[in-house]
Amino acid sequence: MELILRAYDLKLKHTFTISRESIDMQPSLIVELKSDGFSGYGEATSNPYYKTTVPVMMADLNKIRSIIESTTEETPEVFWAKIHPYLKEDMFALCALDMAYTDLYARKKGKKLYQLWDYTITKNPLTDYTIGIASIEKMVAKMKELPWPIYKIKLGTKEDIAIVTELRKHTDAIFRIDANCGWGVEETINNAIALKKLGVEFLEQPMKADNWDGHKEVFKHSVLPVIADESCIIEEDVAKCHNHFHGVNVKLVKCGGLTPGRRMIQQAKALGLKTMVGCMTESSVGISAIAHLLPQLDYVDMDGALLLAEDIATGVTIKDGVISYSKLNGTGVTLNKL
Template sequence: MELILKAYDLKLKHTFTISRKSIDVQPCVIVTLRDGKFAGFGEASSNPYYNITVPMMIADLEKIRSIIESSGTETPEVFWTKIFPYLKDNLFALCALDNAYNDLYARKKGKKLYELWGYTTEKNPLTDYTIGIAPIEKMVAKMEELPWPIYKIKLGTQEDIAIVKALRQHSNAIFRIDANCGWGIDETIRNSIELKKLGVEFLEQPLKADDWDGHKKVFKHSALPIIADESCIKEEDVAKCFQHFHGVNIKLAKCGGITPGRRMIQEAKHLGLRTMAGCMTESTVGISAIAHILPELDYVDMDGPLLLSEDIASGVTMEFGKISYAEGNGTGVHLF
């Protein structure tokens, strides 16, 4: 099995702003695993919040090149367990590798990933489309540029309620709010009451990740469901979120790939938590992996390619929230 690593700079259509940063370009690494006529693909983006860079991911994967390239016959679960000790401090790199291995494994079996797992896709949730923080007129323009059934609105400003009121005047779509740790406890509870009146479905990660006492209070008093994101990174975090959140947003890059991500989904379901998967700013490579766990999810945020001015691959496609799978096996991804 051959390991191929390539860095890309994904250019965005618009400056993308959340409560703690703004970006115009998103660096990422694409992992390709080639075995004869078959190839599998995985992706991970750099992320300053988690201190992850593309050179760091490439360096950590290069250190274990011989171990990776001597593999190829194991199941994805066995492969992940073997590799985890070497990449336990860089789960983003592990994600790109794990997703590529899952893709390759399914292609060699002649199946799409969701078929390999025995999933059916009739009840797949629709993906939302994210509106980053900007002046209200620009946020409205972004909504009008791409009419969509569900919008995920980034907040964490001094005029959050005014923003949502203004956007509501231009759309009857479902709104979801992501404050990216930008609110306080009482602010969240107050905002939840007002936002419920404005047709908001849920709030994502309003408080700082480690404010567990605050999460508990918000969980008890919020008028809207609260979904964990920055508070739910690895597998052991799912149980911690029980009775602190109503659901968890599982991001494959943060947890180490689709293999542990599927385990996290099952743990969340066991605890009665709502299940969501989210994306970083990613190309169709990373998004196509997320698409195959859709049958297990209540909500999904996989709009990464829609934010790009130019994609680097083909795979799943999205139209008015609905995801259509590529024809090929595995994730169906092909690099341009």
């Protein structure tokens, strides 16, 4: 098996701002694994919050190149368990590798991923579309630019309720709120009351990740469901979120790929938590992998490729929140920009 690493800078259509940063370009690593005439693709983007960069991911993967390339017919689960000890400090790199290996494995089996996993795709949830923090006028303009059934609105400003109040005047769409750790306990509880009246479905990670006492207080008193993101990174975090959140947002890059991501989703379901998978502004490589998890999810945020000025791949397509799969096997991805 051959390992190929490619670095890209994904240009965004608009400056993307959340409570802690703004970006115009998203660095991304694409991993390709080639074997027996087939190629599998995986992706992980850089992220300063998690201190992850593309050069570090590439260096970590190159250190174990011989181990990766000596792999033959192992299942994705066996492969992940073998590689995890070498990349346990770099889950982003592990994600890109696991995604590529799982894609390759499914293609060699002549199946799409959801077929490999025996998932039924008849009741897939719609994806939301994210509106980043900007002036109220710009946020309204972004929303009008792409009419959508569900919007995820980034907050964490001093004008949060005013922003949602104004946005509500322009659409009947469902709203989801992501404050990216930007609120406190009382602020969250009070904001939930106002936001529920404005047609908000749930709040995502309103407070700092390690504020477990605060999360429990909000869990008890919030009139809106609260979904964990930054508080739920790896498999061991799912159990911690029980009785502190109403659901978990599994990010593949944070947990180390599709293989542990599927386990986290099943664990969450067993605990009665709502399940969600989110993206990290990936191209269609990463987004297409997420799409095959849809049958196991209550909510999904997989609009990353829609935020790009130019995609580097083709795979699943998204229209009005509805995801359509590629005719190709595996994740269905073709890398267009080599």
